[in-house]
Amino acid sequence: MTGVVTVTLNAAVDQTLDVPGFTAGAVNRALSETRTAGGKGINVAAFLSGGPAPVTAIGFLGADNTAVFETLFRDRRIADRCLRVPGSSRTNVKVVDREGGSVTDINLPGPRIPDTAWRALLDGLDELGALNGVFVLAGSVPAGLTDSAYAEIIPVLRRHGAFVTLDASGAPLRHAMAAKPDMIKPNAHELSELLGRPLGGRDDVTAAARELAAQGVALVVVSLGADGAVFVERGRALHAQPPRVEVASTVGAGDAMVAGVLAARLAGGDLEDCARRGTAYAAGTLSLLGPELPPPPRIAELMAGVRIEAIE
Numbered sequence: 519m520t521g522v523v524t525v526t527l528n529a530a531v532d533q534t535l536d537v538p539g540f541t542a543g544a545v546n547r548a549l550s551e552t553r554t555a556g557g558k559g560i561n562v563a564a565f566l567s568g569g570p571a572p573v574t575a576i577g578f579l580g581a582d583n584t585a586v587f588e589t590l591f592r593d594r595r596i597a598d599r600c601l602r603v604p605g606s607s608r609t610n611v612k613v614v615d616r617e618g619g620s621v622t623d624i625n626l627p628g629p630r631i632p633d634t635a636w637r638a639l640l641d642g643l644d645e646l647g648a649l650n651g652v653f654v655l656a657g658s659v660p661a662g663l664t665d666s667a668y669a670e671i672i673p674v675l676r677r678h679g680a681f682v683t684l685d686a687s688g689a690p691l692r693h694a695m696a697a698k699p700d701m702i703k704p705n706a707h708e709l710s711e712l713l714g715r716p717l718g719g720r721d722d723v724t725a726a727a728r729e730l731a732a733q734g735v736a737l738v739v740v741s742l743g744a745d746g747a748v749f750v751e752r753g754r755a756l757h758a759q760p761p762r763v764e765v766a767s768t769v770g771a772g773d774a775m776v777a778g779v780l781a782a783r784l785a786g787g788d789l790e791d792c793a794r795r796g797t798a799y800a801a802g803t804l805s806l807l808g809p810e811l812p813p814p815p816r817i818a819e820l821m822a823g824v825r826i827e828a829i830e
């Protein structure tokens with residue numbers, strides 16, 4: 519089976535703080551702290567590891583705090599092609615308030631990427647493009663790179679005929695749209711920002727997703743948090759509603775959804791299979807901290823509990 523390569527330009531150590539009743543502007547006390555390897559592409563790599571496709575992670579890691587990432591790569595048998603850059607990868611703070619059911623993300627900027635490292639990344643991707651069929655470009659773009667970073671990477675992979683998934687936001691997503699990724703997964707807020715207009719309910723979101731599909735993105739997935747996600751491909755639109763699950767943290771749910779969709783696609787699944795597996799992976803990670811999935815029998819149970827509805 520073809521290999522999957524995930525690209526993380528801005529890796530992160532996710533520091534999850536358990537703060538019941540968290541209140542901005544007040545003194546808050548954390549009951550516990552957990553640190554896990556994160557960053558969108560690294561999460562997708564972790565969620566896909568252990569499956570039939572070999573998984574490679576590439577991107578940038580700050581040279582001063584690589585241990586948490588190297589441990590993940592070793593434990594999950596993810597091939598580590600990440601380039602080391604001076605400094606430390608950022609720590610992103612995730613404040614989880616289980617009482618109030620909220621997660622507050624404070625994402626830091628990350629180390630500046632030297633030009634030599636950027637060029638080495640493009641060379642590495644060219645090399646990996648010859649050997650792997652699926653690429654995931656995900657997350658924010660750190661200092662030192664331009665908003666065109668993804669728009670520059672996509673043609674390098676296209677030359678090799680790779681399937682390119684993009685999960686980004688803001689200007690990097692807008693620039694990359696011209697390079698026509700094969701799949702995108704914005705959330706509703708990112709989609710509204712991309713189109714420059716507010717989006718109402720599910721029908722509005724579906725119409726917007728259809729517009730992007732008409733621009734040449736084969737598979738458009740729009741995630742809607744607890745309201746599930748909309749999947750659009752070749753004129754078909756589906757809504758997938760996750761089953762009710764216990765939520766420890768929503769961090770990484772979007773990345774799990776990307777991984778589940780790709781796992782289904784790699785197995786030859788149709789749009790409904792992608793929606794079902796993507797939603798089950800997202801629901802599965804909600805009760806766990808870090809890029810973890812429950813065991814296969816529980817994933818099967820979650821898949822059976824996903825409600826799929828066709829949208830006309």
Ligand SMILES: Nc1ncnc2c1ncn2[C@@H]1O[C@H](COP(=O)(O)OP(=O)(O)O)[C@@H](O)[C@H]1O
Nearest residue numbers: 705741742743744746747760768771772797800
């Ligand atoms: N609170 C929740 N309850 C149930 N499912 C959720 C919840 N939050 C997220 N999900 C699932 O995870 C998917 C991705 O979450 P979302 O928050 O939309 O992504 P992102 O983190 O990329 O913004 C959703 O489409 C949904 O299936």
Ligand SMILES: O=P(O)(O)OC[C@H]1O[C@](O)(COP(=O)(O)O)[C@@H](O)[C@@H]1O
Nearest residue numbers: 556557558610657658770771772773
């Ligand atoms: O690169 P960005 O956009 O700052 O996002 C990085 C953060 O996103 C995550 O990958 C989680 O993303 P999702 O919740 O969207 O799946 C965290 O691990 C990380 O801290």
